[in-house]
Amino acid sequence: MDSISDPKLFAVAAAFSLVGLAFVSTKLASFVKALLDLYVFSGIPLKKFGAGNGAWAVITGATDGIGKEFARQLANKKFNVLLVSRTLSKLETVAAEITTESGMEVKVFTMDFAKGDPQDFARLGDLIQTLNVGVLVNNVGTNHDFPTPFAEEADQVIDNIIQVNVKGAMSMTKLVLPQMLEKKNGLILNLGSFAGLVATPYLSVYSAGKAFLSTWSQAIGTELRPQGILVEHVNTYFVVSAMSKIRKPTALIPLAKPYVASVLAKIGLPCGADVPFTSTPYPTHGLVNWVINNVFSKTFWVNKNDSIQRSIRKRALRKREREAAAAHKTN
Numbered sequence: 135m136d137s138i139s140d141p142k143l144f145a146v147a148a149a150f151s152l153v154g155l156a157f158v159s160t161k162l163a164s165f166v167k168a169l170l171d172l173y174v175f176s177g178i179p180l181k182k183f184g185a186g187n188g189a190w191a192v193i194t195g196a197t198d199g200i201g202k203e204f205a206r207q208l209a210n211k212k213f214n215v216l217l218v219s220r221t222l223s224k225l226e227t228v229a230a231e232i233t234t235e236s237g238m239e240v241k242v243f244t245m246d247f248a249k250g251d252p253q254d255f256a257r258l259g260d261l262i263q264t265l266n267v268g269v270l271v272n273n274v275g276t277n278h279d280f281p282t283p284f285a286e287e288a289d290q291v292i293d294n295i296i297q298v299n300v301k302g303a304m305s306m307t308k309l310v311l312p313q314m315l316e317k318k319n320g321l322i323l324n325l326g327s328f329a330g331l332v333a334t335p336y337l338s339v340y341s342a343g344k345a346f347l348s349t350w351s352q353a354i355g356t357e358l359r360p361q362g363i364l365v366e367h368v369n370t371y372f373v374v375s376a377m378s379k380i381r382k383p384t385a386l387i388p389l390a391k392p393y394v395a396s397v398l399a400k401i402g403l404p405c406g407a408d409v410p411f412t413s414t415p416y417p418t419h420g421l422v423n424w425v426i427n428n429v430f431s432k433t434f435w436v437n438k439n440d441s442i443q444r445s446i447r448k449r450a451l452r453k454r455e456r457e458a459a460a461a462h463k464t465n
Protein backbone atom coordinates (compact mmCIF):
# COMPACT_ATOMS: atom_id res chain seq x y z
CA MET A 135 0.00 0.00 0.00
CA ASP A 136 1.32 3.48 -0.88
CA SER A 137 2.08 5.68 2.12
CA ILE A 138 1.09 9.37 1.99
CA SER A 139 4.29 11.14 0.87
CA ASP A 140 2.98 14.73 0.74
CA PRO A 141 3.53 16.09 4.30
CA LYS A 142 0.52 18.47 4.01
CA LEU A 143 -1.76 15.63 2.94
CA PHE A 144 -0.36 13.50 5.74
CA ALA A 145 -1.09 16.22 8.32
CA VAL A 146 -4.69 16.57 7.06
CA ALA A 147 -5.21 12.79 7.12
CA ALA A 148 -3.75 12.58 10.64
CA ALA A 149 -5.98 15.42 11.85
CA PHE A 150 -9.07 13.69 10.40
CA SER A 151 -8.04 10.40 12.01
CA LEU A 152 -7.62 12.10 15.39
CA VAL A 153 -11.02 13.81 15.16
CA GLY A 154 -12.57 10.47 14.10
CA LEU A 155 -10.86 8.67 16.98
CA ALA A 156 -12.00 11.30 19.50
CA PHE A 157 -15.57 11.08 18.14
CA VAL A 158 -15.70 7.27 18.28
CA SER A 159 -14.04 7.19 21.74
CA THR A 160 -16.54 9.70 23.15
CA LYS A 161 -19.48 7.70 21.79
CA LEU A 162 -17.98 4.44 23.04
CA ALA A 163 -17.33 5.91 26.51
CA SER A 164 -20.91 7.20 26.76
CA PHE A 165 -22.27 3.79 25.66
CA VAL A 166 -20.13 1.95 28.22
CA LYS A 167 -21.25 4.43 30.93
CA ALA A 168 -24.91 3.81 29.97
CA LEU A 169 -24.38 0.02 30.18
CA LEU A 170 -22.68 0.33 33.58
CA ASP A 171 -25.50 2.55 34.90
CA LEU A 172 -28.17 0.20 33.56
CA TYR A 173 -26.67 -3.14 34.53
CA VAL A 174 -23.98 -2.64 37.21
CA PHE A 175 -24.12 0.53 39.31
CA SER A 176 -26.61 1.06 42.13
CA GLY A 177 -28.49 4.31 42.59
CA ILE A 178 -28.72 6.46 45.72
CA PRO A 179 -30.29 4.36 48.51
CA LEU A 180 -33.82 5.42 49.49
CA LYS A 181 -32.68 5.50 53.12
CA LYS A 182 -31.16 8.89 52.29
CA PHE A 183 -34.69 10.24 51.80
CA GLY A 184 -36.05 8.80 55.04
CA ALA A 185 -37.04 5.20 54.22
CA GLY A 186 -37.45 3.26 57.45
CA ASN A 187 -37.24 6.48 59.44
CA GLY A 188 -40.88 7.61 59.55
CA ALA A 189 -40.78 9.59 56.29
CA TRP A 190 -43.69 9.77 53.85
CA ALA A 191 -43.80 9.39 50.08
CA VAL A 192 -46.53 11.33 48.26
CA ILE A 193 -47.66 9.74 45.00
CA THR A 194 -50.11 11.33 42.56
CA GLY A 195 -52.23 9.18 40.24
CA ALA A 196 -51.69 6.36 42.72
CA THR A 197 -54.62 4.01 42.03
CA ASP A 198 -53.51 2.45 38.76
CA GLY A 199 -50.55 1.61 36.54
CA ILE A 200 -47.18 3.14 37.34
CA GLY A 201 -48.40 5.31 40.25
CA LYS A 202 -49.99 2.38 42.08
CA GLU A 203 -46.74 0.45 41.70
CA PHE A 204 -44.70 3.39 43.06
CA ALA A 205 -47.00 3.47 46.08
CA ARG A 206 -46.67 -0.30 46.67
CA GLN A 207 -42.92 -0.44 46.24
CA LEU A 208 -42.19 2.71 48.28
CA ALA A 209 -44.31 1.30 51.13
CA ASN A 210 -42.44 -2.01 50.85
CA LYS A 211 -39.23 0.01 51.16
CA LYS A 212 -40.54 1.43 54.45
CA PHE A 213 -42.07 4.76 53.52
CA ASN A 214 -45.50 5.70 54.79
CA VAL A 215 -47.48 6.67 51.71
CA LEU A 216 -49.98 9.39 50.86
CA LEU A 217 -51.99 8.44 47.77
CA VAL A 218 -53.53 11.27 45.76
CA SER A 219 -55.97 10.41 42.99
CA ARG A 220 -59.43 11.00 41.55
CA THR A 221 -61.58 8.04 42.62
CA LEU A 222 -62.16 7.46 46.37
CA SER A 223 -63.28 3.82 46.03
CA LYS A 224 -60.09 2.93 44.13
CA LEU A 225 -57.98 4.87 46.63
CA GLU A 226 -59.51 2.93 49.51
CA THR A 227 -58.95 -0.43 47.80
CA VAL A 228 -55.30 0.35 46.99
CA ALA A 229 -54.72 1.75 50.51
CA ALA A 230 -56.07 -1.46 52.08
CA GLU A 231 -53.87 -3.61 49.81
CA ILE A 232 -50.76 -1.61 50.67
CA THR A 233 -51.42 -1.60 54.41
CA THR A 234 -51.84 -5.38 54.41
CA GLU A 235 -48.78 -5.97 52.25
CA SER A 236 -46.34 -3.54 53.87
CA GLY A 237 -47.68 -2.75 57.34
CA MET A 238 -46.89 0.93 56.68
CA GLU A 239 -49.22 3.85 57.34
CA VAL A 240 -51.32 4.90 54.33
CA LYS A 241 -53.38 8.07 53.85
CA VAL A 242 -55.53 8.97 50.86
CA PHE A 243 -56.59 12.29 49.38
CA THR A 244 -59.18 12.60 46.62
CA MET A 245 -58.87 15.28 43.99
CA ASP A 246 -59.29 15.74 40.26
CA PHE A 247 -56.16 17.43 38.94
CA ALA A 248 -57.99 18.39 35.74
CA LYS A 249 -60.08 20.85 37.79
CA GLY A 250 -56.95 22.64 39.01
CA ASP A 251 -58.95 23.81 42.04
CA PRO A 252 -56.75 25.94 44.36
CA GLN A 253 -58.89 24.82 47.31
CA ASP A 254 -57.96 21.17 46.66
CA PHE A 255 -54.28 22.10 46.66
CA ALA A 256 -54.74 24.19 49.83
CA ARG A 257 -56.42 21.29 51.67
CA LEU A 258 -53.77 18.86 50.43
CA GLY A 259 -51.07 21.35 51.50
CA ASP A 260 -52.53 21.40 55.03
CA LEU A 261 -52.32 17.61 55.18
CA ILE A 262 -48.79 17.51 53.73
CA GLN A 263 -47.60 20.03 56.34
CA THR A 264 -48.45 17.51 59.07
CA LEU A 265 -46.25 14.81 57.46
CA ASN A 266 -42.49 14.41 57.16
CA VAL A 267 -42.30 14.10 53.35
CA GLY A 268 -39.13 12.54 51.94
CA VAL A 269 -40.32 11.72 48.41
CA LEU A 270 -42.78 13.22 45.94
CA VAL A 271 -43.68 11.25 42.81
CA ASN A 272 -45.31 13.55 40.26
CA ASN A 273 -46.87 10.66 38.38
CA VAL A 274 -50.43 11.68 37.52
CA GLY A 275 -50.88 12.08 33.79
CA THR A 276 -53.43 12.14 31.03
CA ASN A 277 -53.12 11.91 27.26
CA HIS A 278 -55.02 12.55 24.02
CA ASP A 279 -57.71 9.87 23.59
CA PHE A 280 -55.90 8.78 20.41
CA PRO A 281 -53.57 10.49 17.90
CA THR A 282 -55.38 13.63 16.73
CA PRO A 283 -54.22 16.60 14.63
CA PHE A 284 -53.82 19.66 16.86
CA ALA A 285 -56.30 21.64 14.74
CA GLU A 286 -59.00 19.06 15.48
CA GLU A 287 -58.23 18.44 19.15
CA ALA A 288 -60.96 19.37 21.66
CA ASP A 289 -60.11 22.37 23.87
CA GLN A 290 -61.13 20.31 26.91
CA VAL A 291 -58.52 17.63 26.13
CA ILE A 292 -55.84 20.30 25.70
CA ASP A 293 -56.79 21.98 29.00
CA ASN A 294 -56.84 18.65 30.85
CA ILE A 295 -53.36 17.69 29.68
CA ILE A 296 -51.91 21.06 30.73
CA GLN A 297 -53.74 21.10 34.07
CA VAL A 298 -52.90 17.50 35.03
CA ASN A 299 -49.46 16.87 33.49
CA VAL A 300 -47.91 20.33 33.74
CA LYS A 301 -49.64 22.48 36.36
CA GLY A 302 -50.32 19.48 38.63
CA ALA A 303 -46.61 18.69 38.88
CA MET A 304 -45.70 22.31 39.62
CA SER A 305 -48.41 22.78 42.27
CA MET A 306 -47.51 19.51 44.02
CA THR A 307 -43.84 20.47 44.06
CA LYS A 308 -44.69 23.83 45.65
CA LEU A 309 -46.54 21.95 48.41
CA VAL A 310 -43.57 19.79 49.44
CA LEU A 311 -40.69 22.21 48.84
CA PRO A 312 -40.95 24.33 52.01
CA GLN A 313 -40.35 21.36 54.31
CA MET A 314 -37.76 19.77 52.00
CA LEU A 315 -35.86 23.07 51.91
CA GLU A 316 -35.99 23.30 55.68
CA LYS A 317 -34.67 19.73 56.07
CA LYS A 318 -32.22 20.17 53.16
CA ASN A 319 -33.30 16.74 51.94
CA GLY A 320 -35.84 15.29 49.54
CA LEU A 321 -36.44 13.46 46.29
CA ILE A 322 -38.82 14.65 43.56
CA LEU A 323 -39.50 12.25 40.68
CA ASN A 324 -41.24 13.69 37.60
CA LEU A 325 -42.69 11.07 35.25
CA GLY A 326 -41.53 11.89 31.75
CA SER A 327 -42.03 10.26 28.39
CA PHE A 328 -40.12 9.61 25.18
CA ALA A 329 -42.85 11.80 23.65
CA GLY A 330 -41.08 14.67 25.41
CA LEU A 331 -37.67 13.54 24.17
CA VAL A 332 -38.74 13.39 20.51
CA ALA A 333 -41.64 15.59 19.40
CA THR A 334 -44.65 13.42 18.65
CA PRO A 335 -47.04 14.67 15.96
CA TYR A 336 -50.73 13.96 16.64
CA LEU A 337 -50.00 13.79 20.40
CA SER A 338 -48.66 17.33 20.26
CA VAL A 339 -49.93 18.68 23.59
CA TYR A 340 -48.94 15.57 25.56
CA SER A 341 -45.54 15.61 23.86
CA ALA A 342 -44.96 19.32 24.57
CA GLY A 343 -46.16 18.92 28.18
CA LYS A 344 -43.60 16.17 28.77
CA ALA A 345 -40.89 18.32 27.14
CA PHE A 346 -41.89 21.05 29.60
CA LEU A 347 -41.39 18.61 32.50
CA SER A 348 -37.95 17.71 31.14
CA THR A 349 -36.77 21.33 30.86
CA TRP A 350 -38.40 22.39 34.12
CA SER A 351 -36.81 19.43 35.97
CA GLN A 352 -33.37 20.44 34.67
CA ALA A 353 -33.90 24.05 35.76
CA ILE A 354 -35.26 23.38 39.25
CA GLY A 355 -32.89 20.41 39.66
CA THR A 356 -29.99 22.82 39.27
CA GLU A 357 -31.57 25.34 41.67
CA LEU A 358 -32.33 22.73 44.32
CA ARG A 359 -29.23 20.51 44.22
CA PRO A 360 -27.18 22.84 46.48
CA GLN A 361 -30.08 22.68 48.97
CA GLY A 362 -29.88 18.87 49.23
CA ILE A 363 -32.97 18.16 47.12
CA LEU A 364 -32.70 15.77 44.19
CA VAL A 365 -35.05 16.34 41.24
CA GLU A 366 -35.18 13.55 38.69
CA HIS A 367 -37.06 13.54 35.42
CA VAL A 368 -37.78 9.86 34.73
CA ASN A 369 -37.79 9.25 31.02
CA THR A 370 -40.18 6.47 30.08
CA TYR A 371 -40.88 4.55 26.88
CA PHE A 372 -44.04 2.41 26.91
CA VAL A 373 -45.18 0.52 30.03
CA VAL A 374 -48.19 -1.82 30.18
CA SER A 375 -51.06 0.31 31.58
CA ALA A 376 -54.54 1.71 30.99
CA MET A 377 -53.01 4.87 29.50
CA SER A 378 -50.72 3.08 27.05
CA LYS A 379 -53.60 0.72 26.12
CA ILE A 380 -50.96 -2.02 25.92
CA ARG A 381 -51.83 -5.23 27.75
CA LYS A 382 -48.97 -7.62 26.97
CA PRO A 383 -45.41 -6.96 28.17
CA THR A 384 -42.50 -7.31 25.74
CA ALA A 385 -38.75 -6.74 26.07
CA LEU A 386 -39.32 -3.05 25.31
CA ILE A 387 -42.64 -2.65 27.15
CA PRO A 388 -42.46 -3.85 30.76
CA LEU A 389 -45.17 -4.30 33.34
CA ALA A 390 -45.33 -1.45 35.85
CA LYS A 391 -43.72 -3.62 38.56
CA PRO A 392 -40.27 -4.18 36.97
CA TYR A 393 -40.38 -0.68 35.50
CA VAL A 394 -40.83 0.99 38.91
CA ALA A 395 -38.29 -1.38 40.50
CA SER A 396 -35.72 -0.11 37.99
CA VAL A 397 -36.55 3.53 38.77
CA LEU A 398 -36.11 3.02 42.51
CA ALA A 399 -32.88 1.04 42.06
CA LYS A 400 -31.22 3.67 39.86
CA ILE A 401 -31.95 7.01 41.55
CA GLY A 402 -29.37 9.60 40.45
CA LEU A 403 -27.96 7.59 37.51
CA PRO A 404 -28.63 8.85 33.95
CA CYS A 405 -28.75 5.31 32.48
CA GLY A 406 -28.73 6.34 28.80
CA ALA A 407 -30.19 9.84 29.15
CA ASP A 408 -27.86 12.68 28.21
CA VAL A 409 -29.59 15.67 29.78
CA PRO A 410 -29.07 16.77 33.40
CA PHE A 411 -31.42 15.55 36.15
CA THR A 412 -32.85 12.89 33.83
CA SER A 413 -32.77 9.12 34.09
CA THR A 414 -33.96 6.37 31.73
CA PRO A 415 -33.61 3.51 34.20
CA TYR A 416 -35.44 0.61 32.57
CA PRO A 417 -32.67 -1.30 30.71
CA THR A 418 -34.20 -1.54 27.22
CA HIS A 419 -35.59 2.01 27.51
CA GLY A 420 -32.12 3.25 28.46
CA LEU A 421 -30.57 1.60 25.41
CA VAL A 422 -33.24 3.06 23.10
CA ASN A 423 -32.67 6.48 24.70
CA TRP A 424 -28.93 6.16 23.99
CA VAL A 425 -29.60 5.20 20.36
CA ILE A 426 -31.99 8.16 19.89
CA ASN A 427 -29.35 10.51 21.32
CA ASN A 428 -26.50 9.12 19.26
CA VAL A 429 -27.79 7.60 16.03
CA PHE A 430 -29.51 9.52 13.21
CA SER A 431 -30.84 13.05 13.57
CA LYS A 432 -33.73 14.42 15.66
CA THR A 433 -35.55 15.04 12.36
CA PHE A 434 -35.28 11.32 11.56
CA TRP A 435 -36.86 10.39 14.91
CA VAL A 436 -39.63 13.01 14.64
CA ASN A 437 -40.49 11.66 11.18
CA LYS A 438 -40.47 8.12 12.61
CA ASN A 439 -42.94 9.23 15.33
CA ASP A 440 -45.03 10.89 12.65
CA SER A 441 -45.42 7.66 10.66
CA ILE A 442 -46.08 5.59 13.83
CA GLN A 443 -48.81 7.98 15.05
CA ARG A 444 -50.42 8.23 11.59
CA SER A 445 -50.73 4.46 11.46
CA ILE A 446 -52.13 4.28 15.05
CA ARG A 447 -54.62 7.02 14.10
CA LYS A 448 -55.72 5.12 10.99
CA ARG A 449 -56.35 1.97 13.02
CA ALA A 450 -58.19 3.92 15.76
CA LEU A 451 -60.44 5.61 13.20
CA ARG A 452 -61.23 2.27 11.52
CA LYS A 453 -62.08 0.78 14.93
CA ARG A 454 -64.40 3.72 15.64
CA GLU A 455 -66.13 3.20 12.29
CA ARG A 456 -66.60 -0.52 13.01
CA GLU A 457 -68.03 0.25 16.47
CA ALA A 458 -70.37 2.90 15.05
CA ALA A 459 -71.58 0.45 12.35
CA ALA A 460 -72.16 -2.28 14.97
CA ALA A 461 -74.07 0.15 17.22
CA HIS A 462 -76.16 1.27 14.20
CA LYS A 463 -77.06 -2.40 13.44
CA THR A 464 -78.21 -3.15 16.99
CA ASN A 465 -80.43 0.00 17.12
Ligand SMILES: NC(=O)c1ccc[n+]([C@@H]2O[C@H](COP(=O)([O-])OP(=O)(O)OC[C@H]3O[C@@H](n4cnc5c(N)ncnc54)[C@H](OP(=O)(O)O)[C@@H]3O)[C@@H](O)[C@H]2O)c1
Pocket residue numbers: 194195196197198199200201218219220221224245246247248249272273274275276298325326327328370371372373374375376377378
Ligand atom coordinates in the same frame (compact mmCIF):
# COMPACT_ATOMS: atom_id res chain seq x y z
N1 LIG B 1 -47.84 3.89 30.45
C1 LIG B 1 -46.93 4.35 29.61
O1 LIG B 1 -46.62 3.72 28.57
C2 LIG B 1 -46.24 5.65 29.90
C3 LIG B 1 -45.18 6.04 29.07
C4 LIG B 1 -44.53 7.24 29.34
C5 LIG B 1 -44.91 8.02 30.41
N2 LIG B 1 -45.96 7.62 31.19
C6 LIG B 1 -46.36 8.52 32.28
O2 LIG B 1 -46.49 7.77 33.47
C7 LIG B 1 -47.51 8.36 34.29
C8 LIG B 1 -48.50 7.29 34.73
O3 LIG B 1 -49.09 6.71 33.59
P1 LIG B 1 -49.91 5.33 33.64
O4 LIG B 1 -49.74 4.71 32.31
O5 LIG B 1 -49.55 4.57 34.85
O6 LIG B 1 -51.40 5.89 33.77
P2 LIG B 1 -52.75 5.12 34.17
O7 LIG B 1 -52.53 3.64 34.26
O8 LIG B 1 -53.78 5.62 33.22
O9 LIG B 1 -53.05 5.64 35.65
C9 LIG B 1 -53.35 6.97 35.85
C10 LIG B 1 -53.57 7.25 37.32
O10 LIG B 1 -53.78 8.65 37.45
C11 LIG B 1 -55.06 8.90 38.00
N3 LIG B 1 -55.65 10.06 37.33
C12 LIG B 1 -55.86 10.21 36.01
N4 LIG B 1 -56.39 11.42 35.77
C13 LIG B 1 -56.51 12.03 36.98
C14 LIG B 1 -57.00 13.28 37.38
N5 LIG B 1 -57.50 14.15 36.51
N6 LIG B 1 -56.96 13.60 38.70
C15 LIG B 1 -56.50 12.71 39.61
N7 LIG B 1 -56.03 11.50 39.27
C16 LIG B 1 -56.05 11.16 37.97
C17 LIG B 1 -55.86 7.66 37.76
O11 LIG B 1 -56.89 7.64 38.74
P3 LIG B 1 -58.36 7.09 38.42
O12 LIG B 1 -58.15 5.63 38.45
O13 LIG B 1 -59.22 7.60 39.46
O14 LIG B 1 -58.69 7.56 37.03
C18 LIG B 1 -54.79 6.59 37.91
O15 LIG B 1 -54.57 6.33 39.27
C19 LIG B 1 -48.12 9.48 33.46
O16 LIG B 1 -47.56 10.71 33.82
C20 LIG B 1 -47.72 9.11 32.04
O17 LIG B 1 -47.66 10.24 31.21
C21 LIG B 1 -46.63 6.46 30.96
